[in-house]
Amino acid sequence: MTQTPVQPSPQPPVARKVPSVRTHHGDSFEDNYEWLRDKESAEVVDLLKAENAYQEAVTAHQEPLREAIFQEIKGRTQETDLSVPNRKDGWWYYTRSVEGKEYGIHCRVRGQDTGDRVADWTPPAVEAGVVIPGEEVLLDGNIEAEGKPFFAVGGAATTIDGTLYAYAVDNAGDERFTLRIKDLRTGELLPDVIENVFYGISFSPDGSRIFYTVVDDSWRPYQVKSHVLGTPVSEDEVIYQEDDVAMWLGFELSADRRHLVLSIGCSEFSETRLLRFDDVDAGLRTVISRDERILYEAEPFLLADTSGRGQERILLTHNKDAINSMVSLVDPAELAKPLAEQHWSTVVAHSEQVRVNGAGVTSTHVVVSIRKDTIERVQVLPLAGLGTPEQGAAVEPAFDEELYTAGVAGSDYEAPVIRMGYTSYFTPSRVYDFVLPTPEQPGGELLLRKESPVLGGYSPSDYVATREWATADDGTRVPLSVLRHASVRQDSTAPGLVYGYGSYEMSMDPGFGIPRLSLLDRGIVFVIAHIRGGGELGRHWYDDGKKLRKKNTFTDFIAATDWLAGSGWVDPARIAAMGGSAGGLLMGAVANLAPEKYAAIVAAVPFVDALTTILDPELPLSALEWEEWGNPITDPEVYAYMKSYTPYENVRAVAYPKIAAVTSFNDTRVLYVEPAKWVQRLREVNTGSEPIVMKIEMEGGHGGASGRYVQWRERAWDYAFVADSLGATELLPGAGLK
Template identity: 85%
Template sequence: MTQISGATQPSTPLVPPVAKQVPTTREHHGDVFVDNYEWLRDKESVEVIEHLKAENSYQEAVTAHQEPLREAIFQEIKGRTLETDLSVPHRKDDWWYYARSVEGQEYGIHCRIRAANSGNAVADWTPPAVEPGVELPGEVILLDGNVEAEGKPFFAVGGTAVTRDGNLFAYAVDNAGDERFTLRIKDLRTGELLPDVVENIFYGVAFSPDGTQIFYTVVDDSWRPYQVKSHVLGTPVSADEVIYQEDDVAMWLGFELSADRRHLVLSIGCSEFSETRLMRLDEPDAGLVTVIPRDERILYEAEPFLLAGPDGQETETILLTHNKDAINSMVSIVDADEFIKPLAEQRWRTVVEHSDAVRVNGAGVTSTHLVVSVRQDTIERVQVLPLEGLGTAAQGTAVEPAFDEELYTAGVSGSDYSAPVIRIGYTSYFTPSRVYDFVLPTPELPGGELLLRKESPVLGGYSASDYVATREWATAADGTRVPLSVLRHVSVQEDSTAAGLVYGYGSYEVSMDPGFGIARLSLLDRGIVMVIAHVRGGGELGRRWYDDGKKLNKKNTFTDFIAATDWLAASGWVAPDRIAAMGGSAGGLLMGAVANLAPEKYAAIVAAVPFVDALNTILDPELPLSALEWEEWGNPITDPEVYEYMKSYTPYENIRAVDYPKIAAVTSFNDTRVLYVEPAKWVQLLRAETTGSEPIVMKIEMDGGHGGASGRYVQWRERAWDYAFVADSLGAIDLLPGAGLK
């Protein structure tokens, strides 16, 4: 057990870097805003680079006394992690694919071995026993991330694909952190790379079923995926065909192969409506066919498949997950030729009805079953129905794998169209990640069967019984009940003396689902009570929960978070003056908003890659992703009401002369989602306006992207930095008696 109470803070006040002021005027809808720090946006400027380096130097000096605590937390993360480990093999066609990690190495190693075909379906889909550190006979290394990353400042994989015959392996690599990838293709028979190299692609790649071409996505200058292209192997990249180009700057484009690999499925949409276009891969010259045009303003996903009728005849069918007359979405099936008719004349057959209490997140198919992801009472879960009789009076009953915890997350993590099983990932706050195979129901096995394939090991004497997770509720100012997940070490006393941390996000209908985190244990072991606030703007309580926290309802996100903080302060667990807040990206905007609204409620705030200059960013459609944000926040360019509303909460423009708490802005120089300039400007103005004396620092990773630096050990140290800042600020640096690594 490590105690580090000897850490001391610097006795001499340190002077933060002061950026020069260069007034830049912005005028919209008659409102004039003068921005003195906009010049920091010039990423190529030597003066900007030097200023960012000075920020890092200041941060390092201010937080130097936290280094022993950072090292202790890093060692705790490392000590609980089985560093030489591997994923559970998943089958694709005639091979088992998996990834190894090796102690001392930053990146995973992607491997495969050949699968057997005995004729026993379940046995053939039972993954082989692969041991950490032990190479299997016939093991083939597809990609060693450690070799690929050697000598590079950053390394991330943006997609992989294998041809159906198993001969070619495609992978996309980012060596800068800007989420632009280089695509390469390896011949697995020889180990040699093909001459085909495609630069500057986006996430996701897929081979055509015959393996002669590969599909990929390209982003435009504002970092919006807008083209799906096809590269024919052995031809010049300059000749690559544009399958589809989306010119609406407010729409996002993506693609995948259908589950049965007969169609290329293009998904075009925003958060409020969408459009799907299909291309038959055996008839590419027939072109793209639109399922439901975007003009109908329906938010939907479409999956084409062949559905056998009572007579055994297969009909081209479209599986729709949609919000037509269903705010929480529902599932229908439609004969493909129905889409030739006007929408009002089409015949849709209901498979999963709409419910105000159940949010349908998505649906897919195997050759025998429909697989549905739903959310009820904040919890995500999986249901399956047989395809036989689907959409008729003979439709079967949904079967749901049963788990025994109250707060958990279960989702489909992979499936193959022809497999008799689906792969399910399971986790809870104190149950390490599990991988299950769920044997799909049959007449002989009507309830299916849940088979545990692996529970991620946690070392260091970890026991789930040392911790407690409960569901609590805060009451917002308008009377809305806000769900909270409250996590603590079992030995924390309910005597109003402990430290507390409130974490939140609350945007884009993203839910903060229960999940295990090794790093989080280091906070709980120091007696910090952690509250995950499921605020409006997320998706925990359905589509209305999201709608009530976006656009002109966005302030509900902030006030919900403050209500969660007030609940914690009055809970009897913590001292009200020992509460910190943390959030990242849009959750970083949340941090900036609550810092302005209620700075007195927090001893410290950590804002990671924070979207704190939101109005200024969204007003410039040339900046990355700005136009796509209009469906989330509103369009302040054309709508004066949206402009005025955003102006009233955007963090950078609402800084005022108050005592701000300790604040850490954590960012990356190459982040393309939330540019480094936002926190760089924010901390400058905070320091200029605060009437308090607490330090305000910015930590910038000069080689990282939106997720920070690459490499697992580097990422562990980044998380240790964040948590040490919180624990130190709350005076909770020492482990509880009996807590920590054993």
């Protein structure tokens, strides 16, 4: 009797060791894999390809599951669709998506001006797959992407008269864009081509110039430049250059387009400089110097008065004596005085329970974004009486769900409406127009323009979302969003997945996601841990998870895991963890702290070699990280604290769970070398037998590959890895596409 030979298990690639010693503050760390940073090395590229081959061999059995999840995502998505038209000046702008095509098609159609303001700002009835009379195609991403390894648009702008359209395209995934300008009257491209611009472009109000941002060698935006159409790019004017390597530079036009607004800042303080378009020779004017160490945003505008001309005012969203920020109104003349002598009128007072995220203006109202009880909300206030005892009351559009996200999705200064986006965990994205309050309609009016369709028999009633609370080691209550299929029973047998981020004051807000349904339909209880370092519970929540309190982020996540393990919903042996970028650092940290609590970990573009990166200010974006983690170059306490938790330095001889590090070769935010080094070190000391793999997209950036179908397959890969690791490959009875 002949026996079938046993196939040998695939073996991971082993990088050679080249000792390199990093010494700071009297502490030395030997790194055997730092040589993998050489992106131009054929040996490095070959190793990365071998990592992919190993990953493909180890996960080959997951391919049917990946295909099933991909088909579920595809089957629930209306592939031929379009966005709700958004009016800017005299045109309605929208994007079409077409079945079988990877990228959006950007279009517009002319608006009407009948004198009925609400009617004129009611979007035209545009149908999926139907070209309407007068429709113009501004940019077809599918044509632009032909023959290119990657395609992403980093910004677009149209002149006020609607004749010129500028757009910036990235064909590498490195977030450096090429800017081109199209004459919409002829369809021809202008000869003006500007290379290596960053996100964000705007025309001057008269359409004669275009403003753009440039990054330095470390990928930090540091220059705002102005290009006069028809002149050589070499003659472009530097409007402003920011030389502080720890400060980020950006710009936008003020809402009324009378000013260019430059924003300079980090996570702890900022500076705004204004350039008046009607007095360019006066140069830039600083609102509040960064030396005051205030974190603020400034919006200049004209406040109507009895003269009819309007008074120049500045709306400030700031944290002066207000940890959660507040909104004030300032006469620009006050800014010439010392800060302590300036008079600011309160528009939105400070609250320990409400975080003010930002404020803007229309011609009639102030629009304020706040966060209360973890939920993002929008409030509007009339400009009439602003900052006086006669100021009108705030009006907030009301929604009927407990866990939701509502935010401003765009508004035109002259519009009688603001466009809002709304979503919850099981309510597909909705677009509303909120008709701004008037004396005749003091509560405003919420008009539903669209709810994104979900196919395949989707019903929100099949799923349940609840707010739960974990208790951290120091007694802090950590909010959790717990999502599950309605048929899952609380009998301690289900699989579970804990997801987290916890950095940069970013909140993991409720939002609908078609791919996530594929996990819920397989019985996985999905927990989003709103851990410290995020912004869900105000500025204190962020401050308690950064710098020398960063470890709270990691222990909060473990507390969330412990809550899930003891909740009665899941089998404690069937819990996985997932996070990306700074959430990937979180994954690396919890893998070291509590590897026994997880059956599998997926770390996407993981910031796992953070100390090496931040110690080198020449590396992309490193200096900008000092306000988040501290500066280990100059501060020995920060160095020691970071070294005590950063994943790469703290890999130890324990049995690690299954780990997948997912990355991209051209990522400029978290370099591929971080996960490449990490997986080598993990395998070297791992005492367990579970595989540790790295999946690298050789033509993608920080967000992975481009194209929606490719991105769906990437998400299917991640979710199949989790589901397979948890033994949750089969759909629940009655679940899935119908």
